[in-house]
Amino acid sequence: MFDFFSGLDFWVATSLVLAFGFVLAFEFINGFHDTANAVATVIYTKAMPPRQAVVLSGIFNFLGVLLGGVGVAYAIVHLLPVDLLINVNTGHGLAMVFSLLAAAILWNLGTWFFGIPASSSHTLIGSILGVGMANALITGIPLSEGINWKKAIEIGFSLVLSPLFGFLLAGLLLYVFLRFLPLSKMHKTPETRRAIDGKKHPPFWNRLTLVLSAMGMSFVHGSNDGQKGIGLIMLVLIGIVPSQFALDAGSTTYQIERTRDAAIYLQHFYQANEAKLAQQLRTGHNGNGSEMPAKFKCEATETQKTIGDLLLVINNVRDYHDLKPDTRAQVRRSLLCLDDTAKKITKLPDLSSRDKADLEKLRKDLTATTEYAPFWVIVAVALALGIGTMVGWKRVVETVGEKIGRQGMTYAQGMSAQIIAVLAIGAANVFSLPVSTTHVLSSGVAGTMVANRSGLQGSTVRNIVIAWVLTLPATIALAAGLFWLATKFFV
Structure with a gap:
């Protein structure tokens, strides 16, 4: 496994x-920083003992990483411009990895120390944007091309909208509980349950829902956050030992043929649209007055040559093991360049919606054998995140359970916030x-406090909002x- x-x-x-x-440290810190949110409600409501809750949460985080795939991993990686990705084996590429990880770890540790529920996702994305912008300034690339801004905007919308949905939907779900089950014991806090009923734990069905939703929360957290570590480790492996990891050596013959067919289709597309694309490719304009990036390493005018060179290499290949190590690295660079130029062509104003849809589909095939992760990488990240879950949870649990609202959290509030978050x-x-x-869970808890007319603790909410606002810059x-x-x- 480690013969590389x-x-x-x-x-x-x-x-x-x-x-x-560095990567595994980031995931370990992510575990005890973020997963406290997954178990906060189940611990605070006494549905599970703390030690049992964090151990089970660690297990479900592990499973979430193991079964979650790599889609989110490469969504994060592709925030960086492709010229940095294809040259990640340079000193700049290694400096990029160490810088963004060090920044993310420092911020995560600081917010954890003060018990502020800050976001590891937010932290990592800000760090990636920072090295992308700095790389653009250092290498003379325009800032507009230093980051994959389309992907950054998509991720930005998801980061902004998900807490809003959490706030509104969790509040709405609690309102439904209050409206149709007003006398249910689910509306008691652990303190009133103990004082009135003389019992320590929630009613059975409430307790079961809290436990299941907490474990579901841990699973989806592992699936989403663990992939970020997977993406970073793949950057490291491709950067330092590209001969071994530039391509998925385990790709099937069918996957390689899909990649080859996508390159052939792109070649035919360029030939069929040569007259339409010639002016833009010669002048470096994309047809609406904006410049193609002058410093970009994958020149659009070289696309036909890149396709030709790629097909000469992989035309009869059935197994990537048949390629020499240096050749694999070159194939990866060619595939990333073709993917990026295809993405740029989809932005041309005169292109039909059908052509754009076809190009988007072939882009997935072009990267089918470059966007992957070995099983041992997934297991390593899963272990780091799972073990980290079992450490340092108490500070954030107290914040979520007691310091967001003016009153303690009821069982119904815990269930509402967790169900919506999952x-x-x-x-x-x-x-x-x-x-x-x-942010999804904290905003969900806040939404239930408003729906329950419990009120919010201004100082805690202010700290969470300040952390949310300040994390990116x-x-x-x-x-x-x-x-x-x-x-x-x-x-």
């Missing part, structure tokens, strides 16, 4: 081990969108500064 270490220079192997350590994060996983477990600045220092003194 053989033959590596000492400093390269050291860089690889350090990079692994559905919201699960939907985000389906669409490969990273969201914040922290703080991590952008921190990651950009670290990246600049790394490239100035170590690259």
Whole structure:
């Protein structure tokens, strides 16, 4: 499994081990930072003992990473411009990985120390944006091309809208409970349950719902957040040992043929639309007055040559093991370039909606053998996140359970917030969108407090909002500064 270490220079192997350590440390911290939110309600409502809750949550986080796929992983990775991704094996690429991870870890530890439910997703995205912007400034690329802004906007919408949906839908679900089951014991807090009924735990069905929704929350958290670590480890592996990980060596013959067919289709598309595309490709304009990036490493005018060179290499290949290591790295660069230029062509105003849809489909085939993760990488991230879940949960549990509302949380409030959070994060996983477990659940709890007319504690809500607002600019600045220092003194 680790035979890729053989033959590596000492400093390269050291860089690889350090990079692994940084990524797994980030996931470990993510575990005890974010997963406290998954078990906050079930612990606070006395539905489960704390130790049992965090152990089960760790197990379900592990399973979530194991079964979650890699869609969110590469959604995060592709925030970076493709020129940085295809050249990640340079010193700049390694500086990028270490800088964004260091920035994310520092911010996560700071907010955890003060018990503020900040978002690890938010933190990581800000760090990626920071190194992307800094790389653009350092290399002379326009800031507009330093980041995949289309993907950044999609992720930004998911980060902004998911807490709003959490707030509104959790409040609405609690209102339904209050409207149709006004006398139910689910509307008691743990304190009133103990004082009036003399019982420590919630009623059976409420307790079962709380436990199941908490474990569901842990599973979707692992699926969403664990993938971010998977994506980062793949950046590290491709950067340091591209000969081994540039392509999925386990790709089937069918997957390789799909990739080859996509390249052939793109070649035919360029030939059929040569007259339409020629002016834009020659002048570097995309047809609506904006410039194609001058410093971009995958020139659109070279697409036909890139396709031709790629087909010469993989035309009769049935197994990527048949390719030399250096050739695999070149195939990966060609596929990423073709994917990126196809994406740019879809933005041309004169292109029909049918052509755009066809190009979007072939882009998935072009990257079918480059967007992957070995099983051992998934297991390593799953273990780091799962073990981290079992540490340091208490600070955030107290904040979510007691400090958001003016009154303690009722069983109905806990169920409402958790059910909505599971559905919201699960939907985000389906669409490969990273969201914040922290903000979805915290906003859900706040929504139930408003619906219950319990009121909100201004100081806690203010701290959460401040953390939400400051996370992006703080991590952008921190990651950009670290990246600049790394490239100035170590690259």
